[in-house]
Amino acid sequence: MIIKTYKDIPSSEITDKKVFNERRTLIKAMLVTAVGATMPSAWANNAKPNAWDLAKSDLSNTALTPTPIELVKNYTNYYEFTLNKEDSTKLAQNFIVDPWSLEISGEVENAGTYHLEDILRQQTLEERIYRFRCVEAWSMVVPWVGFSLANLLKMAKPLSTAHFVKFTTIQQPETMPNQRNNVMLEWPYVEGLRIDEAMHPLTMLAVGMYGDALPKQNGSPLRLVVPWKYGFKSVKAIVKIELLKHPPLTTWNKSAPTEYGFYANVNPAVSHPRWSQNSERQLGSGFFTSRRQTELFNGYGEEVAELYRDMDLRHFF
Amino acid sequence: MNFQIKNPKLVTFVACLIPLLWLCFDIAFDNLGSNPIQALHIRLGDWSLRFLCITLAITPIQTMTKWRGMTDYRQMFGLYAFFYATLHLLTYLVVDNNLMWSIIGTDIIESPYIWFGVIAYLIVFSLAITSPKWAMKRMGKSWKKLHRLVYIGTMAAIIHYFWQLKGNLAEPLLYLLIIFFLLGFRVLAWLTSRQLNKMMIPKGHE
Numbered sequence: 001m002i003i004k005t006y007k008d009i010p011s012s013e014i015t016d017k018k019v020f021n022e023r024r025t026l027i028k029a030m031l032v033t034a035v036g037a038t039m040p041s042a043w044a045n046n047a048k049p050n051a052w053d054l055a056k057s058d059l060s061n062t063a064l065t066p067t068p069i070e071l072v073k074n075y076t077n078y079y080e081f082t083l084n085k086e087d088s089t090k091l092a093q094n095f096i097v098d099p100w101s102l103e104i105s106g107e108v109e110n111a112g113t114y115h116l117e118d119i120l121r122q123q124t125l126e127e128r129i130y131r132f133r134c135v136e137a138w139s140m141v142v143p144w145v146g147f148s149l150a151n152l153l154k155m156a157k158p159l160s161t162a163h164f165v166k167f168t169t170i171q172q173p174e175t176m177p178n179q180r181n182n183v184m185l186e187w188p189y190v191e192g193l194r195i196d197e198a199m200h201p202l203t204m205l206a207v208g209m210y211g212d213a214l215p216k217q218n219g220s221p222l223r224l225v226v227p228w229k230y231g232f233k234s235v236k237a238i239v240k241i242e243l244l245k246h247p248p249l250t251t252w253n254k255s256a257p258t259e260y261g262f263y264a265n266v267n268p269a270v271s272h273p274r275w276s277q278n279s280e281r282q283l284g285s286g287f288f289t290s291r292r293q294t295e296l297f298n299g300y301g302e303e304v305a306e307l308y309r310d311m312d313l314r315h316f317f
Numbered sequence: 318m319n320f321q322i323k324n325p326k327l328v329t330f331v332a333c334l335i336p337l338l339w340l341c342f343d344i345a346f347d348n349l350g351s352n353p354i355q356a357l358h359i360r361l362g363d364w365s366l367r368f369l370c371i372t373l374a375i376t377p378i379q380t381m382t383k384w385r386g387m388t389d390y391r392q393m394f395g396l397y398a399f400f401y402a403t404l405h406l407l408t409y410l411v412v413d414n415n416l417m418w419s420i421i422g423t424d425i426i427e428s429p430y431i432w433f434g435v436i437a438y439l440i441v442f443s444l445a446i447t448s449p450k451w452a453m454k455r456m457g458k459s460w461k462k463l464h465r466l467v468y469i470g471t472m473a474a475i476i477h478y479f480w481q482l483k484g485n486l487a488e489p490l491l492y493l494l495i496i497f498f499l500l501g502f503r504v505l506a507w508l509t510s511r512q513l514n515k516m517m518i519p520k521g522h523e
Binding site: 135 | 350351352353354355411412413414415417420423424426427428429430431480481483484485
């Protein structure tokens with residue numbers, strides 16, 4: 001008989017609700033300690049004190065209330081560590097995020113490998129509150145910290161032959177048990193976007209959430225966030241961004257092509273072959289609250305529908 | 318000291334309620350994680366499936382140990398499987414969907430994994446209402462036929478479980494293994510008894 005026991009993470013690791021609320025106003029004051037505690041040391045030392053003086057963004061859904069941080073921190077699909085969403089918090093703690101470099105290559109003028117802190121120094125970090133919808137029909141609202149991917153790609157200068165962007169997660173089998181044991185998927189994890197999707201201002205690279213550095217299990221130190229697509233497109237711990245002529249073969253698409261498409265746009269009208277995508281359970285909503293009706297493009301239709309004009313979304317799921 | 322359980326049936330009856338009490342405790346102390354409604358679904362569904370497996374194990378155990386008088390326990394465990402399945406269903410309708418029938422309707426129509434849950438529940442339900450002794454007597458031979466559907470029901474419940482998963486298939490596969498083992502035992506027992514029957518027919522009369 002299997003009885004699931006969920007070991008609570010020590011209370012010292014859980015952000016108190018009060019602290020969470022104060023952090024929004026005291027963000028500057030908190031920076032020194034927060035960055036010191038969770039950032040890669042090289043990054044923390046080099047970062048200017050005002051590095052996390054977050055800019056406002058017009059792209060942020062400021063009307064939405066973020067999901068409580070402890071729920072977001074303890075419910076992550078990170079298959080490199082575990083197939084259980086509530087076990088990755090603990091298992092990801094040995095993951096090495098310092099030093100971190102990012103390779104940009106392929107169909108670009110300025111290919112190269114950069115230290116993460118050098119990339120960050122050139123970017124203005126913004127806070128953006130986005131909806132996040134998982135293909136498993138649960139959702140949350142997350143205040144990410146980061147910048148538009150387009151800003152970085154423009155610096156790399158894509159060639160006219162760059163039609164797709166491929167993202168690759170780090171291969172770190174010594175800390176990632178399921179990479180070590182070849183569990184379930186083919187590693188490293190690969191995702192991709194069409195170039196116009198990648199250049200869309202909503203598409204961001206995140207380095208933080210809730211005004212703080214990303215927790216390891218949430219994709220530290222650098223992850224993609226594409227708010228109108230299912231969560232598995234928003235690849236974590238990115239080490240390589242390649243601009244390509246042809247669409248890359250992405251991990252879930254390769255593993256189950258009839259279930260997970262390349263586009264993976266949130267769409268209530270296109271069911272997963274085994275379950276409906278019509279509604280979603282919002283994390284943090286209580287018992288006896290009905291599920292939320294899922295919106296086309298996760299509510300970002302006004303911004304992104306144009307990208308898919310004349311496309312049969314049922315075919316290109 | 319000679320310790321003897323005076324009323325084993327009552328003790329079993331109460332023990333089968335422990336998973337429910339445990340769940341109530343976890344609800345009260347907010348122990349169900351980031352997605353408590355899903356945790357509720359999984360916990361109740363798991364216990365229903367576990368009771369189905371226990372129910373199915375009774376006959377093989379009886380055959381192997383020659384331990385008689387377990388039929389009443391088989392009925393009790395079967396009814397507990399029905400009890401936890403009913404709570405599982407009510408959680409889906411009320412706790413998860415707040416009886417919003419438009420959302421529930423679309424969800425059921427568009428989710429093949431739920432179809433298997435519905436099949437499993439309908440079978441367990443029909444077995445539960447025909448479980449009293451008088452129903453058994455009245456139905457005669459068809460009772461046994463109907464109650465063999467328990468294997469189909471359990472299989473449907475397992476498909477219902479693993480068809481909603483994206484990743485971890487270990488647990489449903491374990492249940493599948495148990496069911497195949499138990500079903501295999503029944504088939505083997507049936508084949509053996511057929512062989513014995515054949516051998517008992519005197520030669521020349523074949």
